[in-house]
Amino acid sequence: MMKLRIIYLLFLLCSTSLLQAENGYELWLRYRPVAKGTSHTSYCMKNQKVMFPGETESLIAARKELQAGLSGLLDIPYTETKVLENNMLVVGTPQSVPLFKQQTFHAEIDGLADEGYLIRSCTIEGKKVTVIAARTDVGVLYGVFHYLRLMQTDHSLDKLHIQENPKLKYRVLDHWDNLNGTVERGYAGYSIWNWERLPSYKEQRYTDYARANASIGINGAVLNNVNAQAKSLRYDWLVKASGLADAFRPYGIKVYLTAKFSAPKEIGGLNTANPKDPQVRKWWKDKVEEIYSLIPDFGGFLVKANSEGQPGPQDYGCSHADGANMLAEALKPYGGIVFWRAFVYQNERHVDRVITGYNEFKPLDGEFADNVFVQPKNGPIDFQPREPFHPLFGGMPDTPLSLELQITQENLGHAGHLVYLGTLFEEILQSDTYEQGKGSTVSKVLQNYQKTHGISAIAGVPNIGTDLNWTGHLFGQANWYAFGRLAWNPDASAGKIAEEWARMTFSNSESVLSPVLKIMMMSRETYVDYTMPLGLNHIMNFGTHNGPEPWHDDPVWTAYDYHKITKDSIGVDRTLKGTGATGQYHVPVCAMFDDIKKCPQEYLLWFHRVPWSYKTASGRSLWNELVHYYYKGVDEVRQMQQIWNELDGQIDRERFEHVASLLKYQEQEAIWWRDGCLLFFQDYSGLPIPANLEQPKHSLKYYKNIPFPHDWKGHYE
Numbered sequence: 153m154m155k156l157r158i159i160y161l162l163f164l165l166c167s168t169s170l171l172q173a174e175n176g177y178e179l180w181l182r183y184r185p186v187a188k189g190t191s192h193t194s195y196c197m198k199n200q201k202v203m204f205p206g207e208t209e210s211l212i213a214a215r216k217e218l219q220a221g222l223s224g225l226l227d228i229p230y231t232e233t234k235v236l237e238n239n240m241l242v243v244g245t246p247q248s249v250p251l252f253k254q255q256t257f258h259a260e261i262d263g264l265a266d267e268g269y270l271i272r273s274c275t276i277e278g279k280k281v282t283v284i285a286a287r288t289d290v291g292v293l294y295g296v297f298h299y300l301r302l303m304q305t306d307h308s309l310d311k312l313h314i315q316e317n318p319k320l321k322y323r324v325l326d327h328w329d330n331l332n333g334t335v336e337r338g339y340a341g342y343s344i345w346n347w348e349r350l351p352s353y354k355e356q357r358y359t360d361y362a363r364a365n366a367s368i369g370i371n372g373a374v375l376n377n378v379n380a381q382a383k384s385l386r387y388d389w390l391v392k393a394s395g396l397a398d399a400f401r402p403y404g405i406k407v408y409l410t411a412k413f414s415a416p417k418e419i420g421g422l423n424t425a426n427p428k429d430p431q432v433r434k435w436w437k438d439k440v441e442e443i444y445s446l447i448p449d450f451g452g453f454l455v456k457a458n459s460e461g462q463p464g465p466q467d468y469g470c471s472h473a474d475g476a477n478m479l480a481e482a483l484k485p486y487g488g489i490v491f492w493r494a495f496v497y498q499n500e501r502h503v504d505r506v507i508t509g510y511n512e513f514k515p516l517d518g519e520f521a522d523n524v525f526v527q528p529k530n531g532p533i534d535f536q537p538r539e540p541f542h543p544l545f546g547g548m549p550d551t552p553l554s555l556e557l558q559i560t561q562e563n564l565g566h567a568g569h570l571v572y573l574g575t576l577f578e579e580i581l582q583s584d585t586y587e588q589g590k591g592s593t594v595s596k597v598l599q600n601y602q603k604t605h606g607i608s609a610i611a612g613v614p615n616i617g618t619d620l621n622w623t624g625h626l627f628g629q630a631n632w633y634a635f636g637r638l639a640w641n642p643d644a645s646a647g648k649i650a651e652e653w654a655r656m657t658f659s660n661s662e663s664v665l666s667p668v669l670k671i672m673m674m675s676r677e678t679y680v681d682y683t684m685p686l687g688l689n690h691i692m693n694f695g696t697h698n699g700p701e702p703w704h705d706d707p708v709w710t711a712y713d714y715h716k717i718t719k720d721s722i723g724v725d726r727t728l729k730g731t732g733a734t735g736q737y738h739v740p741v742c743a744m745f746d747d748i749k750k751c752p753q754e755y756l757l758w759f760h761r762v763p764w765s766y767k768t769a770s771g772r773s774l775w776n777e778l779v780h781y782y783y784k785g786v787d788e789v790r791q792m793q794q795i796w797n798e799l800d801g802q803i804d805r806e807r808f809e810h811v812a813s814l815l816k817y818q819e820q821e822a823i824w825w826r827d828g829c830l831l832f833f834q835d836y837s838g839l840p841i842p843a844n845l846e847q848p849k850h851s852l853k854y855y856k857n858i859p860f861p862h863d864w865k866g867h868y869e
C-alpha cells in the first residue's frame with residue numbers, strides 16, 4: 153500500500169513537472185524538449201552541432217534564436233564549431249559561409265528573393281549536413297525559425313529540400329496604439345510601447361515582439377493609430393519611434409507611422425494642409441527627410457483620410473490620389489511607401505455604406521504614384537463577423553491594393569470569445585473576384601500586383617497588448633500567428649496553420665491536437681451563428697462593438713439601416729434593383745449574389761430583403777432558419793466547452809483553466825446575443841420561438857437595459 157502511494161506521489165510529481173504552469177508569454181516559441189519517441193527524435197537527439205559564423209545584428213539574432221531553440225528542444229547545451237562534422241547544421245549566407253559558394257545549391261541561393269531561404273540536407277566535403285542558407289541575413293533568420301518550427305511540430309528532419317520565398321512583399325501590423333498608452337479596439341491591456349522611457353530604455357518585450365513577428369514573417373509595424381495625432385510626427389516623438397526601430401531592425405521589421413493629413417497645420421505652423429500648396433509639399437518633404445535622418449530604414453506612412461471625421465485632401469477639393477501622391481513623392485527618394493486606406497464613409501445616413509468605398513476609389517484607378525497602396529478592409533462595411541469580399545479587389549487592376557484584415561476581435565467577441573480567425577482570413581483570400589476569369593482569387597489579385605507593379609502587401613490590425621499572454625485570450629495568439637503565416641503565403645491552409653500553432657502552443661500528442669483543432673475550426677462559424685447569421689451584420693452595440701444592439705437608433709447611427717426590419721421582412725436589398733452593390737462585382741459574382749436563389753445563404757440578408765415566410769434551402773421558413781442558427785450557435789459553444797474538457801490533465805492547469813473559464817463567459821454572451829436578437833426580431837415578425845427550445849429567461853426590455861461595459865480604452869475620450 154505504502155509502495156503504491158509512493159509510486160502515485162512520484163507519478164504526480166512527474167506529471168506536474170511535465171505540465172508546468174504556463175502563462176502564455178512565450179507564445180508559440182516555447183521550445184520545450186521534444187518528446188522521446190517522436191518521429192525525428194533519433195535524429196535530433198544526436199548531439200547536433202552548429203556552424204554559424206557572422207556577426208551582423210540579424211545573424212546574431214538568428215544565432216540566439218537557434219541557441220534558445222535547439223538547447224530547449226533537444227535539452228542539451230548548444231555547441232558551435234568551426235569544423236565540419238556529420239549531422240551538423242551549417243547556417244548563413246554565401247558571405248558569412250564562403251564554402252556555400254562552391255556547392256551545387258549555390259545557384260539556388262542566388263535565385264532566392266530578398267527574404268527567401270533554403271533548408272537542405274546535403275553533403276559538403278564528405279560530411280552529411282543540413283544547410284540553412286539565404287542571400288540575406290534576414291533570410292537566414294527566417295530559415296532558422298522555419299527549421300525550429302519543423303522540430304517543434306514533430307516534422308521529419310531527414311532529406312530536407314525546402315525553398316521558401318514570401319508571396320507578398322510588405323507584411324505589416326497596423327497597431328491602433330494611441331500615444332497615451334491606450335489601444336483603440338485593443339482588448340489585451342495597454343499599448344506595449346512605453347513611450348515615456350523610449351528611446352533609451354528598451355523593454356525585453358520589444359525583442360520578444362520582434363522575434364514572434366519574425367518567426368511568422370511579419371516585416372513591418374505601423375506604430376500608431378489610424379485615428380492619428382499629428383504630434384507623433386514631431387521631432388521628440390520621432391526620436392522615441394527610432395528607439396523601437398532600433399529594437400526591431402535585427403528582426404527585419406521596419407517601422408511605419410500614421411500621418412495625420414492636417415499635420416502641416418497642427419504642428420507645422422502653416423495655415424493649410426492643401427496638397428497642391430507648395431509650402432505644404434515642402435513641409436512634408438522636410439518632415440520625411442527628418443524622419444529618415446533618425447530612422448534610415450523607415451517604412452512609410454499609413455493614412456486614414458476623409459473618413460469618420462479625419463482630415464484629408466477632399467477638404468481642399470482634391471482627390472485621395474492627390475493626397476496620397478504628395479506623401480509618396482516625399483517618401484520616394486528613400487524607398488518609402490504610402491498605405492492609403494479605402495475605408496471611407498462620412499457618417500451619411502440613407503447612403504448604403506456598402507457601396508461608398510468602391511464608388512470613391514474605383515474612378516481613381518491608375519492615378520496613384522507607384523509607391524502607393526490603396527488599402528481596403530476585407531469587406532465593404534467594417535470587419536463584421538462575415539462579409540463578402542470588398543469589390544475593390546478585382547476592381548482596381550491599375551492600383552496595387554493592400555488587404556487590411558483585423559486580428560483584434562473588435563466585432564468578434566473582443567478577447568473574451570474563442571474565435572479562430574484563420575478561417576475568416578482564408579475565406580476572404582480564396583474568394584474569387586473573377587477579375588481575369590475564374591480563379592482570380594483575392595489572394596491571386598494581391599500576388600499579381602508583384603508582377604504588374606513590383607510591389608504587394610497585406611496588413612493586419614493586431615490584438616497585442618500588455619496582458620501577460622499578449623492577446624488576452626490564449627487563442628487570440630493563433631490569430632496573430634495565422635495572419636503572419638497567411639501574409640507570407642496567402643494560399644496556405646487555415647487548417648494546417650491552426651495545426652502548426654496548436655502543436656507549438658500545446659503539444660504534438662494526437663489526444664491534445666484533436667480537440668484543440670476541432671474547437672478552432674468550428675469557432676468562427678459558431679460565432680457567426682450566435683451573433684449575425686444568414687448575412688446579418690452591424691447589429692452590435694454602438695460603442696463597444698460587443699453584445700447585441702439591433703435596436704440601436706439615433707440620428708447619427710442606427711442599426712435599422714443594416715437590418716431594415718419590418719413586420720414582413722428583414723435584410724437590405726443590395727441587388728441591381730436595390731442599392732446596386734451587387735453590380736460592383738464582376739459579372740459571374742454579381743450574377744450569383746444578385747439572384748436570391750443562387751446567393752450563398754451566408755450572404756442572404758446582406759444582399760436581399762427577405763420575407764419571414766421565405767422558404768430557405770433547408771425547407772424552414774426564414775424565421776425558423778434564423779431561430780435555428782441562433783440556437784445552433786449557443787449549442788456549439790456548449791460543445792466547445794465539452795471538447796475543451798477532454799484536455800483536463802493533458803495540458804497545464806493554468807492554461808486549461810484560463811480557456812475553460814473564458815468558454816463559460818462565452819456561453820453567457822452567446823445566450824445574451826441569441827435571446828436579445830431573437831426577442832427583438834420577434835417584436836416585428838410576431839412569430840414564436842418553438843416551444844421545444846430553451847426559452848429566453850428575460851424580456852426584451854431586460855436585454856435593452858443591460859449596460860454595456862464602458863469602453864475604457866479611450867476610443868471616445
Ligand code: BDP
Nearest residue numbers: 336337378379456495534535
Ligand atoms: C472601425 C472602428 C474604429 C476605427 C475604424 C477604422 O470601430 O475604431 O477607427 O474602424 O478602421 O471599425 O478606421
